[in-house]
Structures are given as C-alpha cells and as structure tokens.
Amino acid sequence: MRKYLMAGNWKMNKTIPEAVALSQQLCNYYNRDWDKVDVVLCVPAIDIKAVHTVLDFDKTDIELGAQNVHQEPSGAYTGEISIPMIKEAGCTYCIVGHSERREYFAETDETVNLKVKALVINDVNAIVCVGESLNIRDNDRHLEFVTAQVRAALAGLDADDLSKIVIAYEPIWAIGTGRTATPEQAEEVCAAIRATLADAFNADAACGVRVLYGGSMNVGNVESLLSMPNIDGGLIGGASLDANSFKQLIEAAAHASEE
Ligand code: PEP
Numbered sequence: 001m002r003k004y005l006m007a008g009n010w011k012m013n014k015t016i017p018e019a020v021a022l023s024q025q026l027c028n029y030y031n032r033d034w035d036k037v038d039v040v041l042c043v044p045a046i047d048i049k050a051v052h053t054v055l056d057f058d059k060t061d062i063e064l065g066a067q068n069v070h071q072e073p074s075g076a077y078t079g080e081i082s083i084p085m086i087k088e089a090g091c092t093y094c095i096v097g098h099s100e101r102r103e104y105f106a107e108t109d110e111t112v113n114l115k116v117k118a119l120v121i122n123d124v125n126a127i128v129c130v131g132e133s134l135n136i137r138d139n140d141r142h143l144e145f146v147t148a149q150v151r152a153a154l155a156g157l158d159a160d161d162l163s164k165i166v167i168a169y170e171p172i173w174a175i176g177t178g179r180t181a182t183p184e185q186a187e188e189v190c191a192a193i194r195a196t197l198a199d200a201f202n203a204d205a206a207c208g209v210r211v212l213y214g215g216s217m218n219v220g221n222v223e224s225l226l227s228m229p230n231i232d233g234g235l236i237g238g239a240s241l242d243a244n245s246f247k248q249l250i251e252a253a254a255h256a257s258e259e
Pocket of ligand 1: 009011170174175176177178214215216217235236237238239
C-alpha cells in the first residue's frame with residue numbers, strides 16, 4: 001500500500017520572513033491526521049534553512065525539499081547548489097527536471113539523469129518531473145513521450161534505487177493554467193509510467209513507487225484525482241502558497257487514504 005505524498009512546490013515565491021510565516025501556519029494546522037500522508041515543502045534555496053528551523057522546532061513530520069540541485073558535490077559552478085549543501089540544511093527531497101527548468105534553463109533528459117543518480121547515491125529522494133506539451137498531446141504522442149522521459153531519467157539505476165524515486169506526471173498545459181487533466185487523462189499516463197517502471201526494473205519495485213499528479217491541483221479536483229488507482233498524491237504549485245488551501249489538499253489526501 002503506497003502512502004500518499006503531497007508536495008508543495010513554492011517555485012520562486014516567498015522571502016525568508018514570508019517562508020517562515022507560511023511554514024509556521026502549516027505547523028499550526030498540523031495534526032495527527034496528517035501522519036496518514038507524507039507532506040513535503042519544496043522551497044526556494046534561500047528559504048531552506050529558515051523553514052527547516054520552523055519544522056524542526058515544531059516537531060512535525062513535514063519534510064523539506066529543494067527545487068533543483070547540481071549533480072557535482074562541489075566546484076566552480078557559480079550560482080549552483082550541491083546535494084551535500086541541501087542535505088546539511090535539512091532537505092530529504094529534491095525536485096528534478098521540472099518543466100520550467102527544462103524550458104527556461106535548458107535542462108535535458110541527460111542532465112536530469114545525472115541529477116537523479118547523484119541524489120540516489122546521496123540518499124536524497126528525487127521527485128522526477130515528466131510531462132508533455134499541448135502539441136504532443138494533441139498529436140496523441142503523450143504516452144510515448146512521457147514514458148521515454150521516465151526511462152531516460154532513470155537510466156543506470158537499479159530496482160533497489162526506486163525506493164528513493166517519486167515520479168510527478170505534470171502535463172505542461174496544466175501547470176499554472178487552471179486547466180487540470182481529467183482524472184482519466186491523468187490516470188492513463190500514471191498507469192503507463194508504472195508499467196514502464198515494471199518493464200525497466202521489476203513489478204514489485206514499480207508497485208512501490210509513488211506517482212504524483214501535478215498541474216492546477218486544487219480543492220475542487222483533488223478528491224477525484226486521488227481516487228485513481230495509480231495517482232499517489234500531488235505536486236502542487238499555486239495551491240501550496242496559501243496555508244489554508246494546502247491544508248485542505250493534505251486533509252483530502254488523509255481522507256482518501258482511509259478509503
Ligand atoms: C508545479 O509547479 O509543479 C505545479 C503543478 O504548479 P500548479 O499547481 O500551480 O499548476
């Protein structure tokens with residue numbers, strides 16, 4: 001039985017005082033019901049330390065993630081941050097290959113793969129983002145495209161490494177647009193991702209991997225998306241920036257886990 005994972009992606013939002021306020025509000029909402037779900041906040045690099053201090057002080061099980069990382073442990077890479085840095089600052093997760101990084105920062109399947117391998121070696125959970133453009137979907141090539149992204153991202157890993165992998169299916173046309181994939185559209189791709197994992201590794205390992213949906217997840221659609229057998233949570237942008245709406249999504253996942 002896979003535990004739901006609800007991961008907030010704050011993107012480039014929240015100064016340090018704002019990040020402290022938001023994480024503190026979430027800690028105030030936290031209750032034992034949330035233990036039915038894994039909750040992660042993927043915050044801007046500059047906010048990591050401060051948010052960690054809040055989460056640590058309040059002794060919740062909310063975990064912390066980065067939004068990107070460099071694959072090398074150190075060196076002359078001006079402007080980058082390393083895996084030892086995020087780990088030391090309290091991160092147990094890191095998003096890799098978000099479509100915004102692929103589009104605006106020239107990330108490729110190859111760099112995504114290098115980052116995923118480095119995270120796994122360093123025992124940090126990788127939330128690997130995949131998803132098709134509207135053009136690819138309109139040409140009915142979404143399954144072929146997304147499953148190829150999954151294979152490329154995980155090339156060179158062993159079945160045992162899958163315990164450190166989360167896949168987030170995020171159709172680009174649904175990110176920040178208010179246009180959500182239907183539960184059936186999302187389920188079709190998430191099921192294909194799991195079948196690809198079973199084929200590339202083995203069925204047992206594939207069965208344990210959490211496959212998230214991301215793309216305008218909100219209070220109105222969370223229940224129907226989480227009712228799908230291969231959707232194990234959400235990667236949530238806009239709705240994670242407000243404590244009350246993120247709380248409602250977490251509680252919807254806690255409720256769904258009881259069914
Ligand atoms: C995201 O940034 O990963 C995302 C899914 O954003 P939103 O929820 O705002 O569509």
